[in-house]
Amino acid sequence: MESPVYIQIHNQIxxxxxxxKWQIGDRIPSxxxxxxxxxxxRMTLRQAIQTLVDEGILERRIGAGTYVANRKVQEKVSGVTSFTDIMIAQGKKPSSKTISYHVAKPSLSESEKLQLPDGAQVLRMERIRYADAVPISFEVATVPYDLVRDFSKSEVTKSFYHTLEKKGGYHMGGATQTVSAQLASERIADYLEIKRGEAILRLRQISLLQDGRPFEYVRTQYVGERFEFYLER
Incomplete structure (x- = not known):
């Protein structure tokens, strides 16, 4: 199975x-x-660039182009908590809308983050997450396909963590997370019902099972005015 063209371009860049070929701080070609x-x-190329921006490898500067990103200070946040549990704990009704859901070859980044063997496949899904019908975030989640091949699409998209624990018998472990700020692209602004260029929080997370195996690589963009992270030391 051949990777989508935008993933192939992502890998090459x-x-x-x-x-x-390009150093940190360098502007890449238009x-x-x-x-x-x-x-x-242009649409396919833009999708490839956006995946690299979401991963923190590139960064867009309005009116100036796209650059190789500087490494940012990282804040450690411990534990794995599902979006569903967070919303319920705050007395809100969680829901989601699946934008895409397909099995594919992993990108270089996905293979690296999930420590996948050669030839492995992944399930890649895009979802908009809501609280009381208000869009809170847009996420791209990638999981090893072998982990979810026996689950239905609804079991994975509605509450992935609960499915893993209740039906799969897996136990959640910790996570590595990085949080940074960026401006909403036109596509993300449309999904989240905000204006292009509004502030969003970007979370990149690698979720681990109790035995230390990575089971999820997720890139989430939160509406800055509708979500905040709480860190406890």
Whole structure:
């Protein structure tokens, strides 16, 4: 199974950065030029760039282009808590809308974060998460397909953690998380019902089972005015 074209472009740009073609702080070529280089549409190229932005590898600067991102200070947040549990604990009704759901070859980043063996497949899903019907976040979650192949789509999309624990018999462990700020793209703004360029919080999380195995790599963008992180030392 061949990876989607935008994932192939994602992989190539990341490899180019790691090989030193572009250094931290360098401006990469424009989307128009890259689209020509890769012989793809602007839309496909933009999707590839967005995956790299979501992972913190690239960063957009309004009116100035796209740059190789600086490494940011990271704040450690411990524990794995589901969105559903967080909303219920706050007296809100959680819900979600699945935008995409498919099995595919992992990108280089996904394979690395999930410590996947060669030839492994992943389930990649995009969801909008709501609290009392108000959009709170947009997330792209990637999980090893072998972990979920026996679960139905509804079991995975409605409450993934509960399905893993109750039906799969797995036990949640810790997580590594990085939180940073960025501005909403046109696509994300549309999903979250905000204006393009509004502040959003970006969370990248690798969730672990109790035995230390990574089972989820998720990139989530939260509406800055509707969600906040609480850190307890």
């Amino acid at each position: 990341r490899q180019d950065i790691e090989a030193g 989307e128009r030029d890259l689209a020509v280089t890769f012989n793809v549409s």
